[in-house]
Amino acid sequence: MKxxxxxxxxxxxxxxxxxxxxxxxxxxxxxxxxxxxxxLVRRDVAVSMLMxxxxxxxxxxxxxx
Amino acid sequence: xxxxxxxxxxxxxxxxxxxxNFGTTVTRGGTGADTFKAAxxxxxxxxxxxxTAYSATNEVSGAxxxxxxxxxxxxxxxxxxxxxAYWTPSASIVYSTVTLSTAFDTxxxxxxxxxxxxxxxYNFGSTTVTAGTLTLTMPSxxxxxxLINLA
Numbered sequence: 001m002k003x004x005x006x007x008x009x010x011x012x013x014x015x016x017x018x019x020x021x022x023x024x025x026x027x028x029x030x031x032x033x034x035x036x037x038x039x040l041v042r043r044d045v046a047v048s049m050l051m052x053x054x055x056x057x058x059x060x061x062x063x064x065x
Numbered sequence: 066x067x068x069x070x071x072x073x074x075x076x077x078x079x080x081x082x083x084x085x086n087f088g089t090t091v092t093r094g095g096t097g098a099d100t101f102k103a104a105x106x107x108x109x110x111x112x113x114x115x116x117t118a119y120s121a122t123n124e125v126s127g128a129x130x131x132x133x134x135x136x137x138x139x140x141x142x143x144x145x146x147x148x149x150a151y152w153t154p155s156a157s158i159v160y161s162t163v164t165l166s167t168a169f170d171t172x173x174x175x176x177x178x179x180x181x182x183x184x185x186x187y188n189f190g191s192t193t194v195t196a197g198t199l200t201l202t203m204p205s206x207x208x209x210x211x212l213i214n215l216a
Contacts, residue, residue: 001192042148042197043193044199045192045197046200047200049202052187052204
């Protein structure tokens with residue numbers, strides 16, 4: 001199986017792959033890094049949005065009460 | 066059931082579908098769904114609540130990334146559950162085979178049909194992509210978890 005890299009398509013067997021998982025307060029990120037002899041030749045990132053921005057629609061009071 | 070004070074839930078859904086115009090400038094030209102796009106911004110940018118429209122300032126650049134970003138898939142109309150109106154893109158936002166070497170951390174979703182007015186920004190933390198794919202997986206399209214909630 002070949003994957004696209006900065007050096008063009010390369011056999012996956014030639015590459016070492018490392019997944020880096022990062023979780024912060026609103027996001028989970030998985031970075032899949034592909035190395036050829038220690039050189040980074042491809043990096044994919046998958047971001048999962050965990051906490052959306054909320055909008056609160058609240059009614060006001062009559063006469064400023 | 067007694068009368069009560071409330072923002073009507075249907076109004077919240079209507080807001081997401083442009084039924085109401087309290088201003089004097091009508092900007093809408095049609096009744097179809099608008100096209101929304103998603104642009105990426107460098108960590109040095111200042112995209113956020115004060116952003117009124119898409120701008121190329123501090124936008125990422127790199128192989129296979131086009132200024133303005135990619136279109137957002139919008140196949141599911143806004144709806145509501147309980148008193149919350151909500152909407153979420155109906156597919157992940159994907160930037161394929163891009164190289165974005167300068168650190169970026171934010172996506173801005175904006176209305177490319179209507180003067181590129183901004184909708185929301187989302188900071189997912191600093192990252193880069195090298196000859197790869199950036200996938201932004203949307204949250205579940207439900208009240209409280211959807212990308213846009215009018216609660």
